[in-house]
Amino acid sequence: MNLTFGDIEETALIPLAIKASETARETPRIIDKKAKEIIDALGVDVSKYDPFFSHEGVVARTIMFRDKLNELIKKYPDALCINLGCGFDDKFSQVDNGKITWFDVDLPDQIGKRRKVYEDKERCKMLGGSALDGEWTKALPKLDMTIVVMEGVLEYFQKDQVKTCLNMLCSSFEHGYLLAELHSPLLEKYGSKHHDAVKYTNASFGWGTNSAEEYLSLEPRMSVVSEQSYNDEMKKYSIRGKIFAIIGKNFNNRLAVFKW
Ligand SMILES: C[S@@+](CC[C@H](N)C(=O)[O-])C[C@H]1O[C@@H](n2cnc3c(N)ncnc32)[C@H](O)[C@@H]1O
DSSP: OOGGGGSSSSHHHHHHHHHHHHHHHHOOOOOHHHHHHHHHHSSSSGGGGOOHHHHHHHHHHHHHHHHHHHHHHSSSOEEEEEEEEEOOOOOOHOOOOSOOOOEEOOOOOHHHHTTTOOBBTTTEEEEEBBBEEEEEEEEGGOOOOOEEEESGGOOOGOOHHHHHHHHHHHOOOEEEEEEEEEOOOIIIIIIHHHHHTGSSOOOOOOOOOOOOOOOTTTTTEEEEEEEEEEEHHHTTHHHHHHHHHHHHHTSOOOEEEEEO
């Protein structure tokens, strides 16, 4: 593997470092061999990107996105699935049913780096493209149902960029679901400096919401199917997770599912 530390954007390093360290635990809640392989190959200390709450949050969201995706894939076994802003995430291998058609999409530069550690497979291919411009969608096969995953991506977009992205998805695909990570206005205001892992990066949080319903004024073709706080998963595993679910009730990120 000829990937170097500088190849990985800092915000993408956070989930990767966390998934690798969870995989190395004696009783891991999630297993991500690719993340472990990448972090081991880098050979640098990434422990600052793996503090307790971020760790628990990434584990929770990985489980929640996987379970929700599995649910939808069961309903639409031949769906076109897109991991938009995929970074180095290896979601396809967690949910593949042997039938879905999967595209890992990220900015062209990022896809170039991803190609250093992943290879295209018959039903799982990489594609350079932006969430803010639908040109890349023209290269995709036209299937009855499209399932788009945006995990850890919209958090960094401003409101007008979220609107551009939602409009692009609805105009490019006739029917679809969007599984999106949403964050609160509190995180938008204070998170960049105080978030236990993001504070080590140059990234800043974009437009935060209190409810997924706030997205609907940006794209009326969409409706909200469900919305669930990561607390629901995090509180299962530790006392700190349980306490945070009470005092940080409205603070934690959520998995929202939209449909159009
Ligand atoms: C925090 S990482 C998350 C990566 C991955 N989804 C995960 O959960 O591990 C954010 C990713 O969003 C990508 N990204 C940022 N702006 C984008 C855009 N306009 N279009 C597509 N991807 C974008 C970045 O390149 C990066 O890979």
